Amino acid sequence: MQRTTILLLVLAFTGCGGRSLPASLTDGAPAAPDATLGGGGSTAPPVAPPTVPRCELALKLDVCCPSPTPVTTTQLAQDKCLVPWPYHATPPAGCAPPPCPEIVCDWREPPTRTVKGLPDGSCAFESECETDADCTTALAWSICGCGCVQGVPRAMLDPARCLTAPQADPPAGDGCSPICDASQLPCSQSCLDPGWSGTRCEPSKTNGAYNVCILVGSK
Numbered sequence: 031m032q033r034t035t036i037l038l039l040v041l042a043f044t045g046c047g048g049r050s051l052p053a054s055l056t057d058g059a060p061a062a063p064d065a066t067l068g069g070g071g072s073t074a075p076p077v078a079p080p081t082v083p084r085c086e087l088a089l090k091l092d093v094c095c096p097s098p099t100p101v102t103t104t105q106l107a108q109d110k111c112l113v114p115w116p117y118h119a120t121p122p123a124g125c126a127p128p129p130c131p132e133i134v135c136d137w138r139e140p141p142t143r144t145v146k147g148l149p150d151g152s153c154a155f156e157s158e159c160e161t162d163a164d165c166t167t168a169l170a171w172s173i174c175g176c177g178c179v180q181g182v183p184r185a186m187l188d189p190a191r192c193l194t195a196p197q198a199d200p201p202a203g204d205g206c207s208p209i210c211d212a213s214q215l216p217c218s219q220s221c222l223d224p225g226w227s228g229t230r231c232e233p234s235k236t237n238g239a240y241n242v243c244i245l246v247g248s249k
Contacts, residue, residue, distance in 0.1 A: 178217030
């Protein structure tokens with residue numbers, strides 16, 4: 031009787047299927063997932079990081095009261111009536127601004143001239159500067175008259191955007207030669223005035239949550 035009991039205990043531990051106990055259950059180590067025990071042993075595929083778009087400050091010409099708005103470069107390329115801001119030329123081919131004879135628009139400058147992409151795929155304004163050293167004097171060749179002299183963030187300087195450090199001639203290309211009337215001659219280095227003493231970084235007058243670069247001095 032005693033030998034029969036011992037034999038039954040041995041069979042109970044070895045199991046009828048001939049499987050041995052996992053090593054992790056005999057050496058004290060934590061058990062690893064085991065597909066044969068229902069653990070699956072699989073992991074979820076890695077999640078790709080969100081794509082942050084490239085953005086531009088643009089003006090939509092086919093509305094009655096356009097205002098500078100952050101848009102993606104893809105939107106800018108696909109919409110004939112979206113143009114980079116500032117814009118002082120005739121509407122592009124294929125874009126017909128609507129007639130707005132009785133609408134008085136309340137024009138407001140954008141809070142800043144710089145924008146950024148967000149992880150959700152949209153665009154937003156951002157500060158132009160953190161310190162005075164981030165700013166410099168520039169000529170905006172796409173603007174008529176001496177309003178082309180501006181204080182801008184150094185990161186904005188780009189001949190392709192008609193924005194350069196003071197120089198004698200505009201960048202090459204027709205895009206930097208806007209249509210100016212007799213009261214506003216094209217931008218020129220002669221617009222520089224010794225009354226400007228430099229540039230400064232300060233809170234935006236449109237939205238104090240952002241900092242902008244301005245010219246310092248009087249004219």
